[in-house]
Amino acid sequence: MSFRERVYAVVMRVPAGRVMGYGHVGAVLGSPRLARQVGWALASLPRDTTVPWHRILRSSGRLALQGDPARGMLQRALLEDEGIVFEADCLPMARYGWMPP
DNA sequence: ATAATGACTGAAT
DNA sequence: AATTCAGCCATTA
Structure with missing residues (x-):
């Protein structure tokens, strides 16, 4: 199991309408x-991915x-589709942040 | 095996 | 408040 696959496994657990930071994903991975490696993993994701x-x-x-x-606009559009409200290019992690149980 | 790269981060300018 | 700097570490060449 490569590092990438572990990143995808974690990201796919995040429910719609919730978000995680790169550092948080990294923390879950160890x-x-x-x-940065999480960023690299997502960067190498295909466009048609389900992640x-x-x-x-x-x-x-x-x-x-x-x-x-x-892609930045795309990301924002996708998040807003899930009901997330932005506050001037930022969003409140305290409210939307998620961590696996 | 060594060196360069980067969807990052936190501290220092 | 906005930028720059220096660590970080899996992947690639």
Whole structure:
């Protein structure tokens, strides 16, 4: 089982309308310092994937993909479709954040 | 085996 | 408040 597959397994557990930070996913995988590797795993995801990659955000609830406007807008649109309300490019992790039981 | 890369993060400017 | 810097570590070359 590769690192990627473990990342996908965690991300796919996140219910609609909830989000997780890269560091949180890394923490579930073993260490909060795996954030970058989580990012790498999602970056190598195919476009037609069923993995809800848009539910993974940067720390403090800021959106990832800020360097890529096209995908950034897509991520925001997907999250809003799930009922998440943004507060000026950020969203309250305290409310939408999720951790596996 | 070594070196470079990056959807990150937290501290320091 | 906005940027830059320096660690991080799986993957790739």
